[in-house]
Amino acid sequence: MPLVKGGAKGAGDSGDLAPQRPTLASSDAESRWTAARALAGRAEAVPELAEALCRETVPRVREAIMTALMRVGDSASVEAILPCLRSQDAGLRAAAIESLQAMPDAIAPFLPPLFGDGDSDVRLLATELARNMKASEATRLLCDLIEREQHPNVCAAAIDVLTEVGTPLAIPVLERCAARFAETPFLPFAVSVAVARISGSEG
Amino acid sequence: MSGSVVPESRSVHIEQEEVQRFCEFLYRRTGMSFTQGKRYFIDRRLEDRIAATGSSSFQAYFSLLRADADHEIEHLINSFTVNETYFYREDHQLRCMTSSLLGGIAGLKPPGSTIRIWSIPCSTGEEPYSIALWLMENWPQVDNYNIEIVGSDIDTRALKAAAEGIYGERALMRLSRDIVSRYFKPVGDGTHQIDEGLRGSIEFTRANLIDPQDMVRYRDFDLIFCRNVLIYFDDASRRQAAENLYDCLRPGGYICLGHSESMSRISPLFGVRRFPNAIVYQRPEADHG
Numbered sequence: 001m002p003l004v005k006g007g008a009k010g011a012g013d014s015g016d017l018a019p020q021r022p023t024l025a026s027s028d029a030e031s032r033w034t035a036a037r038a039l040a041g042r043a044e045a046v047p048e049l050a051e052a053l054c055r056e057t058v059p060r061v062r063e064a065i066m067t068a069l070m071r072v073g074d075s076a077s078v079e080a081i082l083p084c085l086r087s088q089d090a091g092l093r094a095a096a097i098e099s100l101q102a103m104p105d106a107i108a109p110f111l112p113p114l115f116g117d118g119d120s121d122v123r124l125l126a127t128e129l130a131r132n133m134k135a136s137e138a139t140r141l142l143c144d145l146i147e148r149e150q151h152p153n154v155c156a157a158a159i160d161v162l163t164e165v166g167t168p169l170a171i172p173v174l175e176r177c178a179a180r181f182a183e184t185p186f187l188p189f190a191v192s193v194a195v196a197r198i199s200g201s202e203g
Numbered sequence: 204m205s206g207s208v209v210p211e212s213r214s215v216h217i218e219q220e221e222v223q224r225f226c227e228f229l230y231r232r233t234g235m236s237f238t239q240g241k242r243y244f245i246d247r248r249l250e251d252r253i254a255a256t257g258s259s260s261f262q263a264y265f266s267l268l269r270a271d272a273d274h275e276i277e278h279l280i281n282s283f284t285v286n287e288t289y290f291y292r293e294d295h296q297l298r299c300m301t302s303s304l305l306g307g308i309a310g311l312k313p314p315g316s317t318i319r320i321w322s323i324p325c326s327t328g329e330e331p332y333s334i335a336l337w338l339m340e341n342w343p344q345v346d347n348y349n350i351e352i353v354g355s356d357i358d359t360r361a362l363k364a365a366a367e368g369i370y371g372e373r374a375l376m377r378l379s380r381d382i383v384s385r386y387f388k389p390v391g392d393g394t395h396q397i398d399e400g401l402r403g404s405i406e407f408t409r410a411n412l413i414d415p416q417d418m419v420r421y422r423d424f425d426l427i428f429c430r431n432v433l434i435y436f437d438d439a440s441r442r443q444a445a446e447n448l449y450d451c452l453r454p455g456g457y458i459c460l461g462h463s464e465s466m467s468r469i470s471p472l473f474g475v476r477r478f479p480n481a482i483v484y485q486r487p488e489a490d491h492g
Contacts, residue, residue: 003335003404006319006351037415037446060472064446070439102438135269164227165269200220 024048029058036064041071050080059091066099073103078110085114085125097128104132108141115145120154127157131165138165143173152184159187163194171195215253217246221261225249228268229283248282280434288329290336290370291377293430296459297337299481300426304457305342308425311455314347321424321451323410324432325354328365329374331405332397334428336378336386355410355421362407368397413440418447425453431461433469445470452486459483 023031024039036052039045046069053065069077084096100107107129114126127145130138142158149155155177162170178191217225222245226237237245249261256275258264268275291297308318322331331354338345356362371394375383387395411417412432427448433441448458449472458473459481460466466473466484473484 002345002348002350003338003401004317004349004351005404005406006317006353037450040415040443063442063470063472067439067442067446071443073439098438135266164224197220197224200218 024052029061032056032058032061033064036061036068040064040068042068043072043074043076046072046074046076046080050076053080054083059095062092063095066095070099070102073106075106075109078103078106082110082114085122086119093125097125100129101132104129104134108133108137111141112144115141115149120151123149123151123154124157127154127161131161133165135165135167136169138162139167139170142166143170146173146177152181152187155181156187156190159190159194163190163197166194166198168198171198174198215250215258215260217249217261221265222246222249225261225265228265229279248279252279252282277435288326289374289377290329290333292329292333293462294333294337294377295480296428296430296483297333298341299459299478299483300334301337301342302480303478304426304483305344308456309344309348312348315349317349317351319351319353319424319426321421321427322352322354323412323427323429324356324358325361325365325407326356326358327361327370328354328368328397328405328407329370330354330428330430331365331407332368332401335401335405336382340382351406352404353406353408353421353424355408357409357411359409362409365407366402368402369394370397371395412444412447415443415447418451421451423453424451425456427452427456427458429458429460431464433460433464441469445472449473449486454486455488456486457483458486 024035026032026035032052036049039049049065049068053062053069056062056065066081069080078100081096081099084092087093087096111126111129114129115123117123117126123145127142130142133141139162142162146155146158146162149158159174159177162174166174174191174194178188181187219239222239222242226245229237249264252268252275253261253264255278256264256267256273258267268279305318312318320334322334325331331352335350335352338350354362354365356365369390370387375387375395383395386398386401388398390396410421412429413436429444429448433444436444445466449470452458457476458466467475472486474487476483476485
């Protein structure tokens with residue numbers, strides 16, 4: 001019989017991850033990866049994880065740090081990841097969006113200030129954070145943004161999210177947006193799609 | 204509980220646009236992708252859930268679903284997945300194992316060395332035993348290597364049943380009569396028990412996929428079957444499971460997910476490998492970052 005019984009085995013047979021904990025600041029990426037994973041879900045480790053995220057350059061380790069923060073999922077975790085939205089690294093920005101989207105309750109209080117950010121790129125990215133929120137909350141926040149937003153691309157991003165999650169309360173706001181940006185053809189078109197989708201879904 | 208109600212009649216009409224909206228939601232939550240060609244499959248399950256939750260319309264149900272009232276997302280996923288398991292389920296992946304994956308794995312190891320395969324979650328054992336049977340029947344090099352198959356699950360009752368290896372006709376429906384006669388013996392009431400040698404050669408262990416402390420005991424697997432479980436997790440747990448699985452694989456090792464699951468949507472840690480019989484995910488040979 002070529003089949004043999006093996007079972008669980010491995011370097012970690014002791015089951016003790018604690019000795020690896022201090023290595024989050026290690027020069028060895030493997031140690032930092034292991035350390036980040038050992039800290040997953042530990043609220044007291046958020047400051048350490050936040051600090052590590054700021055300086056981490058290895059994508060795999062960054063992913064593990066973000067997962068560790070997601071597993072905590074509180075406002076401190078959100079605050080640790082938010083600076084990544086301003087990164088010049090598109091991969092890091094995308095990873096941050098993905099991570100923050102997975103914490104819809106924790107991110108909600110941060111959206112108003114993000115929607116008021118002076119950087120239109122940040123406002124645009126932040127619209128994505130509403131996608132996994134409750135429809136009523138997402139609609140309220142995105143409508144507030146659209147009502148005062150001057151940048152057509154930010155409005156377009158918000159409309160795209162509303163197209164998926166918006167409630168009928170968004171329709172008058174969307175229509176005002178279309179009128180305000182009548183000279184920017186893609187926006188009235190995007191609004192028409194969103195309104196049709198939202199009102200159509202109401203049957 | 205709403206999830207257990209089976210409606211007797213379906214009367215809610217669902218518009219095409221509503222189906223599209225629903226499919227987008229389902230895809231975002233689970234990665235399960237359905238086209239209009241599956242309209243009957245979708246409508247039937249949607250209508251069941253609408254009736255089971257007492258919703259008056261698709262929109263009412265969709266609001267309830269988005270709010271995840273009474274764990275409706277879980278009930279919905281359950282209705283869209285085939286929860287029963289059986290021997291040689293998704294056998295295209297088993298075919299991929301013997302026609303594509305093991306050749307590469309064995310090519311890096313001298314004859315007589317060990318190839319480790321992990322089935323997690325293994326439920327009541329159908330999958331790890333299927334792997335064993337398929338290898339015995341379809342991989343010519345099977346006698347040249349020591350093959351360790353481990354089956355793990357979080358449910359200890361399932362593990363006990365797996366170790367006993369007794370199955371009804373339904374679980375065996377995909378196996379030929381010849382295979383059943385050679386590897387099983389009837390034990391009464393239409394059930395069959397798998398060969399004692401096979402039962403003794405597979406290790407069944409309890410493991411929690413999202414617990415790093417638990418998973419640290421599992422290392423050096425060449426191939427992992429982790430099918431139809433990640434869709435039940437939230438995003439954070441899914442990522443944690445992916446990272447755990449990454450550590451459990453040897454560099455260059457492969458992971459097979461269920462047909463509705465995509466590792467690319469969960470984590471960038473793995474490379475996508477397209478083989479003639481299946482798409483599988485590979486831990487990079489070297490960690491570049």
